Amino acid sequence: MRAKKALGQNFLIDDAVISRIIEEGVPKENIPLVEIGPGPGALTRKLVLKENELWAIELDQEKVELLNREFHADTLHILHMDALKLNVRDLWGDNKGWLVGNLPYYITNPLLMHFLDQGDRLKGMTVMVQKEVADRIGAGPGSRAYGILSIAVQLAADVTPLFDVPPTAFWPQPKVTSTVLKLEMRPYPGFNTDKDVFFRIVRAAFAQRRKTIINTLSGGLGITKEQTKEILERAGIDPGLRAEDIGILDYQKITLIWLSKAK
Known part of the structure; x- marks a missing residue:
């Protein structure tokens, strides 16, 4: 298993963190799930146990081959593609599902914006991002962290920070702390303009x-x-x-x- 720097790969390897993501961040109801960037499948192995219909979106061909060797099509749909090109409607039609992912730091903002635009087909998202980004997402007016990303996310979803994740939970270890966020999609109260x-x-x-x-x-x-x-x-x-x-x-x-x- 190789971590490819060009793809921003830092694999989550801490079982306790993975269990907390499942317990606190993934709905108990039987709705479709999509995992962004499963890598070698540490989180995927726990997600398939929920028996929800599950898709894994992976750009790295090497990791796709690893996943295909371990999982069967009846438990997991593995798609070799760029998540920025994914339309969740193609996965579950007019239903609403939930997105889970350890988002690569270098494309966190584009990925969030891409899936916020598809909020009508999502009940929510549980994402791990750099702590600095999480602080920006949750910031309000008057804070230096408040900006376009704060507005875009808060306009589309209620934001709940679940917990921080230290660098030691990953291989290779990043130089920053991460935060798991739960975003529950909803119309912003009182918003009615273009x-x-x-x-x-x-x-x-x-x-x-x-x-x-x-x-x-x-x-x-x-x-x-x-x-x-x-x-x-x-x-x-x-x-x-x-x-x-x-x-x-x-x-x-x-x-x-x-x-x-x-x-």
């Missing part, structure tokens, strides 16, 4: 974090400061605040005003 426009405004706001919101929105949306000030004042937002000080529903207010002016 998501694409909403995220255009959020990205503009966070493009230059050190600048005030009036400056970042003006530059990012291509409008004058006077126009930006008018939008912010109508939304009840201080133009001197920074992007990290503004909550989701306040960004929605900006979006709704922006959309009304565009008509």
Whole structure:
């Protein structure tokens, strides 16, 4: 068994951690499961015991061969593919399933965004990420860790940090601590605007974090400061605040005003 640095492979080998993931992070109900990046299958061996229909998505051909030698098709569907190209609807149709995975650090954000976009086919996700990323995901307005990732995840799901995982739980050992997060999908209370426009405004706001919101929105949306000030004042937002000080529903207010002016 080789860990390939290019694929960001750090294999979870601690049985106690694996058992906690199953016990605290995976629903007891019999719903479809998909595991992202099973590697040599340490977590997979416990997941198949649940008798849920289970898919394992693995990019590394060598690990796919290992899994195929150990598991049978009636207990596990092994797919050799890039998880960023997976549409969970292709696995379980119009049902809703649950995603489990130790996400490679180097593509954590793209993977999270990819599956958040498929939230209508997921009941939730239990993912292990770098602790720093977990802190960003759970951060609220006023925190330096709060940003686009925080907003994207919290808009789609309730976030529960389950526990931290030390480097010694992996082989080879990473240089950082990890955190297991449980994300339960749900509509964000009170959110009712166009998501694409909403995220255009959020990205503009966070493009230059050190600048005030009036400056970042003006530059990012291509409008004058006077126009930006008018939008912010109508939304009840201080133009001197920074992007990290503004909550989701306040960004929605900006979006709704922006959309009304565009008509």
